[in-house]
Amino acid sequence: MxxxxxxxxxxxxxxxxxxxxxxxxxVPLYDVFCEVTGINGKVFQSKNVxxxxxxxxxxxxxxxxxxxxENMPWVFKPSEEVMTISTGKYYTATFYVKNTTNKxxxxxxxxxxxxSNAAAHLKKLECFCFEQQVLMPGEEALxxxxxxxSNDLPKNIKNITLSYTIFDITExxxxxxxxxxxxxxxxxxxxxxx
Amino acid sequence: xxxxVENHHEDHHHxxxxxxxxxxxxxxxxxxxxxxxWFSFAxxxxxxxxxxxxxxxxxxxxxxxxxxxxxxxMITLHGLIMIFGGVMPAxxxxxxxxxxxxxxxxxxxxxxxxxxxxxxxPFAFFILLSSLFMEGGAPNFGWTFYAPLSTTYAxxxxxxxxxxxxxxxxxxxxxxxxxxxxxxNMRAPGVGLxxxxxxxxxxxxxxxxxxxxxxxxxxxxxMMLMDIHFGTSFFNAAGGxxxxxxxxxxxxxxxxxxxxxxxxxxxxxxxxxETFSRKQLFGYASMVWAxxxxxxxxxxxxxxxMFTVGLPLAAELFFMWATMLIAVPTGVKVxxxxxxxxxxxxxxxxxxxxxxxxxxLFTMGGFSGLMLAITPADFQYHDTYFVVAHFHYVLVPxxxxxxxAAVYYWIPKWTGNMYDERLGKLHFWLSFIGVNVTFFPQxxxxxAGMPRRVPDYALxxxxxxxxxxxxxxxxxxxxxxxxxxxIKTVMGGKKATAQVWEGARGxxxxxxxxxxxxxxxxxxxxx
Numbered sequence: 095m096x097x098x099x100x101x102x103x104x105x106x107x108x109x110x111x112x113x114x115x116x117x118x119x120x121v122p123l124y125d126v127f128c129e130v131t132g133i134n135g136k137v138f139q140s141k142n143v144x145x146x147x148x149x150x151x152x153x154x155x156x157x158x159x160x161x162x163x164e165n166m167p168w169v170f171k172p173s174e175e176v177m178t179i180s181t182g183k184y185y186t187a188t189f190y191v192k193n194t195t196n197k198x199x200x201x202x203x204x205x206x207x208x209x210s211n212a213a214a215h216l217k218k219l220e221c222f223c224f225e226q227q228v229l230m231p232g233e234e235a236l237x238x239x240x241x242x243x244s245n246d247l248p249k250n251i252k253n254i255t256l257s258y259t260i261f262d263i264t265e266x267x268x269x270x271x272x273x274x275x276x277x278x279x280x281x282x283x284x285x286x287x288x
Numbered sequence: 289x290x291x292x293v294e295n296h297h298e299d300h301h302h303x304x305x306x307x308x309x310x311x312x313x314x315x316x317x318x319x320x321x322x323x324x325x326w327f328s329f330a331x332x333x334x335x336x337x338x339x340x341x342x343x344x345x346x347x348x349x350x351x352x353x354x355x356x357x358x359x360x361x362m363i364t365l366h367g368l369i370m371i372f373g374g375v376m377p378a379x380x381x382x383x384x385x386x387x388x389x390x391x392x393x394x395x396x397x398x399x400x401x402x403x404x405x406x407x408x409x410p411f412a413f414f415i416l417l418s419s420l421f422m423e424g425g426a427p428n429f430g431w432t433f434y435a436p437l438s439t440t441y442a443x444x445x446x447x448x449x450x451x452x453x454x455x456x457x458x459x460x461x462x463x464x465x466x467x468x469x470x471x472x473n474m475r476a477p478g479v480g481l482x483x484x485x486x487x488x489x490x491x492x493x494x495x496x497x498x499x500x501x502x503x504x505x506x507x508x509x510x511m512m513l514m515d516i517h518f519g520t521s522f523f524n525a526a527g528g529x530x531x532x533x534x535x536x537x538x539x540x541x542x543x544x545x546x547x548x549x550x551x552x553x554x555x556x557x558x559x560x561x562e563t564f565s566r567k568q569l570f571g572y573a574s575m576v577w578a579x580x581x582x583x584x585x586x587x588x589x590x591x592x593x594m595f596t597v598g599l600p601l602a603a604e605l606f607f608m609w610a611t612m613l614i615a616v617p618t619g620v621k622v623x624x625x626x627x628x629x630x631x632x633x634x635x636x637x638x639x640x641x642x643x644x645x646x647x648x649l650f651t652m653g654g655f656s657g658l659m660l661a662i663t664p665a666d667f668q669y670h671d672t673y674f675v676v677a678h679f680h681y682v683l684v685p686x687x688x689x690x691x692x693a694a695v696y697y698w699i700p701k702w703t704g705n706m707y708d709e710r711l712g713k714l715h716f717w718l719s720f721i722g723v724n725v726t727f728f729p730q731x732x733x734x735x736a737g738m739p740r741r742v743p744d745y746a747l748x749x750x751x752x753x754x755x756x757x758x759x760x761x762x763x764x765x766x767x768x769x770x771x772x773x774x775i776k777t778v779m780g781g782k783k784a785t786a787q788v789w790e791g792a793r794g795x796x797x798x799x800x801x802x803x804x805x806x807x808x809x810x811x812x813x814x815x
């Protein structure tokens with residue numbers, strides 16, 4: 095094999111693991127892309143949103159949807175299905191959960207916002223979805239979500255749907271694994287934005 | 289390494305070794321090309337048999353022959369085997385046989401890796417096919433293996449599927465590296481880049497695509513493996529992962545893969561149309577640039593497979609326009625093929641019939657692709673039989689017709705015997721009618737709303753499904769006839785001359801027929 099061939103071969107052999115790594119790099123890239131553009135309906139924990147508080151907001155319909163992931167036996171439903179809220183004001187909504195089984199279970203709720211371009215304007219200060227819920231057999235609870243819709247919300251959006259899917263994560267023994275990336279520390283830096 | 293290769297050649301100075309070890313230990317590009325071609329033919333028949341099972345079940349509404357679970361396994365394996373076992377190895381086999389002869393090289397640059405890249409393939413498909421006999425059955429999540437269907441809800445055999453995809457990927461990557469190193473470094477003096485035959489150009493571009501995207505596929509299945517066995521949550525929403533992410537990664541591989549399966553076909557068809565039109569190819573340089581543009585564009589259109597997952601409007605518009613842009617270089621190619629035939633002195637031997645059918649039917653597949661590219665229309669067509677009709681039109685009378693055309697065109701060079709022209713033409717017409725009767729009605733039932741990947745369907749789709757099944761049985765049987773023609777040609781037939789075809793040009797036609805075991809051990813003189 096001549097020198098030129100060896101050189102070509104070396105370059106290609108480097109390209110292969112690089113592309114393999116690129117495949118994995120797509121995972122964080124995807125999250126960053128969704129975060130920057132505010133798409134995918136993902137909602138992150140927000141802080142320092144006091145400056146968004148205004149007196150003369152416009153009315154918005156806020157709908158809640160709850161879904162049980164397959165094999166999740168808990169009762170899970172919003173206390174109120176629809177709220178009429180005003181932009182620039184804090185509201186707290188609650189969801190009722192009950193562990194209907196006779197064993198201790200751990201759950202994780204995953205939120206989604208529709209329409210997706212409303213996600214960036216829905217600020218959550220507290221949310222049960224930022225933590226795991228552990229309920230004893232038969233135990234029930236009211237889970238709160240404290241939120242504010244920014245007045246920057248596009249004018250054509252009159253209604254926002256906030257949906258939660260609740261997953262049974264009891265079998266994930268390792269807590270860090272189920273720890274939702276959404277309340278990751280670096281989100282604090284974007285407090286003003288989200 | 290080079291000294292070892294020389295010793296090897298001295299041992300076999302007068303030709304191939306005898307017996308089975310010839311094929312096991314061979315480092316000869318012609319032997320390995322032959323192995324690849326026979327392997328892909330075997331896979332084509334196995335994948336085809338599965339298609340017959342699918343069409344037999346769909347012959348009538350209701351469940352007649354097989355269980356829905358087994359139906360899902362059939363469509364999954366049919367797709368995987370035809371893509372990774374049929375079309376791709378066939379093109380690699382053609383590259384092995386033809387690239388060194390077309391550029392005046394004595395062999396491939398990395399002969400031992402060449403042997404390895406072929407011989408791991410049978411193991412990959414043995415593993416994949418053996419999953420049919422495992423508890424829980426074979427993979428049943430479709431060839432696109434979307435997570436979490438292929439992770440949380442998959443049968444246990446999914447792990448075997450993952451390893452077989454790893455092996456197929458390794459084989460493809462090694463084959464691609466070998467082809468790039470050969471083309472970039474072993475061209476005979478005088479064969480400049482813009483003087484290379486188009487089949488060589490098409491494979492150079494294809495090989496780069498393979499090196500770029502097969503590792504991404506490997507990454508995707510590795511993430512699946514980790515989600516299934518190591519408790520990660522790449523695609524598991526409960527753990528903060530995202531199923532849509534899987535689709536992005538998969539189609540980042542999947543769309544260039546589509547062009548991996550069609551670019552070599554473009555090369556083949558260009559040679560055949562040129563030869564049987566007895567004219568120089570119209571627009572050589574534009575053909576090369578068109579293939580390069582298609583290859584580059586193939587990396588920025590992947591989300592057109594995912595219009596319905598809830599992409600933002602800007603993304604839907606971008607992917608729609610980028611997809612439509614691909615029609616421009618493709619249109620240039622179709623124009624050039626027609627311009628080559630225009631006022632040519634055409635004869636219609638079997639390879640030419642397949643090549644012309646390729647141009648017509650591939651273009652039709654391209655047009656239905658344009659329809660699917662329109663985002664709002666795709667919301668209607670998505671996951672219907674219209675999509676099935678579209679990709680079978682570009683793959684069967686596209687990629688597979690080009691492979692059959694290549695076999696008829698070059699088999700006199702490989703075996704030294706002419707195939708039987710009457711049988712070849714008969715095979716062409718049976719295939720041509722069969723493929724259209726099978727897939728054309730699928731456009732209608734797709735537009736009428738029949739979803740894909742279903743073992744049973746509503747009554748209003750019954751008539752066209754029956755027509756489609758009849759066409760499929762005809763097409764399937766004619767491929768057994770093709771096997772007979774190939775075997776007959778290998779066994780004997782009218783002796784072929786070195787040039788074989790009156791209008792044939794290129795270095796491979798300057799060596800004797802059948803091509804000697806070693807060709808161009810001294811570089812040819814190019815004027």
